[in-house]
Amino acid sequence: MQQFEAVNTAGRILLGPGPSGVHPRVLRAFSMPTIGHLDPEFLGIMNATKQMLQHVFGTANELTIPISGTGSAGMETALVNFIEPGDRVLICISGLFGQRMADVASRCGAQVDTIEVPWGQSVQPDQVEEALAEAEAKGGRVKLVGIVHAETSTGVLQPVAEVAKIAHAHGALIVVDAVTSLGGAPVDVDANDLDIVYSGTQKCLSCPPGLAPLTVGRRGLDVLRARSTKVQSWYLDLTMLMAYWGAERFYHHTAPVNMIYALHESLRLIVEEGLEARYARHRLHAEALKAGLEGMGLALFAQEGFRAPMLTTVTVPEGIDEVAARKRLLAQYGIEIGGGLGPLKGKIFRIGLMGYSCTKTNVMLILTGLAEALAAQGFNADGRAALEAAAVVYEASA
Amino acid sequence: MQQFEAVNTAGRILLGPGPSGVHPRVLRAFSMPTIGHLDPEFLGIMNATKQMLQHVFGTANELTIPISGTGSAGMETALVNFIEPGDRVLICISGLFGQRMADVASRCGAQVDTIEVPWGQSVQPDQVEEALAEAEAKGGRVKLVGIVHAETSTGVLQPVAEVAKIAHAHGALIVVDAVTSLGGAPVDVDANDLDIVYSGTQKCLSCPPGLAPLTVGRRGLDVLRARSTKVQSWYLDLTMLMAYWGAERFYHHTAPVNMIYALHESLRLIVEEGLEARYARHRLHAEALKAGLEGMGLALFAQEGFRAPMLTTVTVPEGIDEVAARKRLLAQYGIEIGGGLGPLKGKIFRIGLMGYSCTKTNVMLILTGLAEALAAQGFNADGRAALEAAAVVYEASA
Numbered sequence: 001m002q003q004f005e006a007v008n009t010a011g012r013i014l015l016g017p018g019p020s021g022v023h024p025r026v027l028r029a030f031s032m033p034t035i036g037h038l039d040p041e042f043l044g045i046m047n048a049t050k051q052m053l054q055h056v057f058g059t060a061n062e063l064t065i066p067i068s069g070t071g072s073a074g075m076e077t078a079l080v081n082f083i084e085p086g087d088r089v090l091i092c093i094s095g096l097f098g099q100r101m102a103d104v105a106s107r108c109g110a111q112v113d114t115i116e117v118p119w120g121q122s123v124q125p126d127q128v129e130e131a132l133a134e135a136e137a138k139g140g141r142v143k144l145v146g147i148v149h150a151e152t153s154t155g156v157l158q159p160v161a162e163v164a165k166i167a168h169a170h171g172a173l174i175v176v177d178a179v180t181s182l183g184g185a186p187v188d189v190d191a192n193d194l195d196i197v198y199s200g201t202q203k204c205l206s207c208p209p210g211l212a213p214l215t216v217g218r219r220g221l222d223v224l225r226a227r228s229t230k231v232q233s234w235y236l237d238l239t240m241l242m243a244y245w246g247a248e249r250f251y252h253h254t255a256p257v258n259m260i261y262a263l264h265e266s267l268r269l270i271v272e273e274g275l276e277a278r279y280a281r282h283r284l285h286a287e288a289l290k291a292g293l294e295g296m297g298l299a300l301f302a303q304e305g306f307r308a309p310m311l312t313t314v315t316v317p318e319g320i321d322e323v324a325a326r327k328r329l330l331a332q333y334g335i336e337i338g339g340g341l342g343p344l345k346g347k348i349f350r351i352g353l354m355g356y357s358c359t360k361t362n363v364m365l366i367l368t369g370l371a372e373a374l375a376a377q378g379f380n381a382d383g384r385a386a387l388e389a390a391a392v393v394y395e396a397s398a
Numbered sequence: 399m400q401q402f403e404a405v406n407t408a409g410r411i412l413l414g415p416g417p418s419g420v421h422p423r424v425l426r427a428f429s430m431p432t433i434g435h436l437d438p439e440f441l442g443i444m445n446a447t448k449q450m451l452q453h454v455f456g457t458a459n460e461l462t463i464p465i466s467g468t469g470s471a472g473m474e475t476a477l478v479n480f481i482e483p484g485d486r487v488l489i490c491i492s493g494l495f496g497q498r499m500a501d502v503a504s505r506c507g508a509q510v511d512t513i514e515v516p517w518g519q520s521v522q523p524d525q526v527e528e529a530l531a532e533a534e535a536k537g538g539r540v541k542l543v544g545i546v547h548a549e550t551s552t553g554v555l556q557p558v559a560e561v562a563k564i565a566h567a568h569g570a571l572i573v574v575d576a577v578t579s580l581g582g583a584p585v586d587v588d589a590n591d592l593d594i595v596y597s598g599t600q601k602c603l604s605c606p607p608g609l610a611p612l613t614v615g616r617r618g619l620d621v622l623r624a625r626s627t628k629v630q631s632w633y634l635d636l637t638m639l640m641a642y643w644g645a646e647r648f649y650h651h652t653a654p655v656n657m658i659y660a661l662h663e664s665l666r667l668i669v670e671e672g673l674e675a676r677y678a679r680h681r682l683h684a685e686a687l688k689a690g691l692e693g694m695g696l697a698l699f700a701q702e703g704f705r706a707p708m709l710t711t712v713t714v715p716e717g718i719d720e721v722a723a724r725k726r727l728l729a730q731y732g733i734e735i736g737g738g739l740g741p742l743k744g745k746i747f748r749i750g751l752m753g754y755s756c757t758k759t760n761v762m763l764i765l766t767g768l769a770e771a772l773a774a775q776g777f778n779a780d781g782r783a784a785l786e787a788a789a790v791v792y793e794a795s796a
Contacts, residue, residue: 001449001450001453001669002449003666003669003670004446004449004450004662004666004669005446006423006427006663006666007427007430007443007659007662007663008430009430009431009433009439010431011430011431011432011433012431012433012434012437014432014433014434016434018652019432019433019434019435019652019655021432022431022432025404027428027429027430027431027432027656028429029404029405030425030428030429030656031425031426031428031429032405032406032407032409032425033407033408033409033410033420033425034409034412034417034419034420034425034600034606034607035407035409035410035412035417035734036410036412036414036417036734037417037607039410039728039734040728041407045405048402048403051399051400051402052399052402055399068467068468068471068608069466069467069471069633070466070651070652070653070654071651071652072632072633072650072651072652073466073467073633073651075632075633076631076632076633100632103632104632106628107628107629107630107631107632108630200652202432202652208432208654208655208656208657209432209435209652209653209654209655210466210608210654210656210657230504230505231505232505232506232630232631233474233505233630233631234470234473234474234498234501234502234505235467235470235471235473235474235634236633251739252470253468253469253470253471254416254417254468254469254470254598254600254607255468255607256468256606256607256608256657257417257606257607258425258428258606258608258660259606259608259654259657261405262656264402264405265404265405268401268402268404271399271401271402272401330437330438336433336434336437341649
């Protein structure tokens with residue numbers, strides 16, 4: 001058959017909603033020789049990975065492991081293990097990933113109640129309190145509340161700690177999607193008393209996509225142990241995955257060995273930087289970016305007070321073709337940013353500053369490139385004001 | 399927190415049931431810069447990967463994609479998409495992976511009939527004919543027959559083409575596990591009229607674990623389209639995965655970009671070698687290994703006439719501690735081989751010669767190392783006879 005060329009990409013500057021840029025050390029770790037998934041040397045790498053994940057999650061949970069799939073597999077794991085057919089759950093929806101949670105929960109056989117707020121806004125704790133009280137008044141009991149921490153489709157950061165308190169007061173588990181937030185903003189699983197939290201490797205952990213870190217606390221384990229039916233997914237069944245990642249090392253499936261090398265290295269980089277310094281870095285560059293975008297004459301999309309530091313959304317000005325603007329950025333600058341999803345298609349840009357991509361260089365570059373791309377379509381983007389506004393933020397922090 | 403050391407493994411000689419050794423070109427491909435999963439450049443890599451997978455599977459099936467999980471995720475995809483609650487299925491069990499198929503099918507809500515043969519033997523086509531006729535006589539209809547091509551727990555290669563004919567004669571789909579066989583023995587999806595076939599990357603494709611190539615033919619698509627319920631797994635839902643890998647490029651989940659680089663390169667290596675040459679290589683070295691093991695005084699475990707070329711099983715002699723023997727091989731030779739699973743624990747060795755690991759060098763090395771490890775436990779292993787018997791095979795083929 002036809003011979004295809006080798007992959008020889010020069011790469012991109014990844015400033016979209018993920019994947020984010022990857023440190024060369026992580027790429028290098030990928031290329032270490034593959035060893036067996038039950039090799040004593042690999043078991044040591046698994047242990048270190050687990051301990052570093054516990055650190056980044058802010059938890060002592062023994063069940064803290066990378067699921068062998070991308071973030072969406074993490075979502076499915078976080079729901080399928082704790083829902084049995086007929087269970088009632090409450091999902092907070094403020095964007096695409098909340099919708100996905102509701103879809104996945106319904107496929108697990110749950111009766112799904114939802115709270116929906118307009119995309120770009122945050123779910124309020126009061127709404128959760130009301131929904132749970134209402135379900136109880138009707139004689140129902142909600143087993144689990146699901147919420148997305150940083151909603152990747154809108155750039156909104158939601159108040160998961162408050163929602164967790166309310167869920168617990170009503171005897172429900174809290175399941176948190178930290179796909180976009182983990183490693184870029186505090187998730188603090190134990191301090192916030194979160195029961196089940198999952199993430200993805202390709203956002204603020206700055207590792208290529210392919211794994212979904214997950215942690216489960218005591219309440220989650222109790223529910224898992226009390227199940228009366230088998231978990232409907234064999235691949236994502238935590239009762240078996242625990243036995244592989246635990247002391248027994250019981251074979252379940254073949255771990256994606258080189259992906260774990262890469263995650264291990266990306267976690268080492270996080271430990272070296274320090275979590276507080278890393279969060280401060282994400283806050284600083286997000287602030288500069290947001291100031292720059294406003295300085296350019298653009299309007300930020302996400303609700304003020306709830307803006308995620310690692311993912312900034314901005315409204316596409318009237319008359320601008322956002323696909324053409326993104327194509328120009330890719331062609332002329334090698335920069336990838338995201339467009340809107342679902343109802344926001346064509347209406348917003350999504351600019352990520354995650355992990356290795358979160359630098360002053362990239363802030364100044366995207367402001368320059370975006371202003372140029374918008375100007376090319378006739379929008380009066382003030383690129384100079386944008387850079388000056390960002391510079392003010394950097395000077396104030398110096 | 400504590401700083402962990404970087405992964406700095408010197409690697410192993412991988413002669414177990416998988417993962418197999420990985421060509422340096424594949425490891426190098428891993429470390430190309432990550433780009434976006436919707437980047438035009440990545441879409442080109444996806445297309446090439448798909449075409450090369452079609453070639454290796456021997457199929458023109460449009461739906462031929464790598465699932466974003468390991469081989470077991472491929473198994474789950476192959477069942478969960480085609481089974482609806484209450485469907486009757488027939489699973490052929492001759493080892494652990496047949497058992498797993500039955501477990502996964504039952505979690506999909508299927509009524510599971512099974513054919514079971516002693517581990518080490520092959521299911522016979524007549525048994526399938528009888529089981530299907532029996533189900534029909536009772537008024538049942540079997541929707542799907544599942545069978546493992548090369549049973550990784552026993553080293554037996556089963557007659558999937560004959561079983562497919564019988565399944566079709568009874569109006570059932572055939573689902574084939576080609577995790578261990580693909581790339582090492584002909585699977586020939588179209589010539590054998592197989593409906594749904596999945597594999598894993600870490601066996602004869604000689605790519606690290608992490609992806610599960612899958613192909614679905616016309617009958618499978620018809621069943622998928624005729625479903626009356628949603629697929630219970632969101633992550634593995636082929637109706638949505640097709641839209642991402644198809645012309646629409648509709649976002650589903652973030653593809654494991656660097657894993658696909660690696661698969662792409664491992665497929666390029668297969669295309670370069672040529673399928674017929676590759677199968678001949680697997681047959682030759684398997685024959686030499688088997689001759690050597692018998693020459694050493696050991697008994698092959700798998701039923702004669704049904705022995706898989708890429709995975710040889712051999713009975714552990716009376717009084718030998720197989721774990722100790724394998725530990726010695728790992729410590730003194732850096733060689734990994736496998737032990738028995740389930741009822742075969744302690745009773746067999748499993749020696750893989752897959753993909754990049756399938757060489758004369760490795761055959762002669764494992765014969766030498768195994769003879770030494772057995773002799774160290776007092777077994778009278780004739781290492782010289784082993785090497786001579788293997789050499790005879792090589793000379794005959796020269």
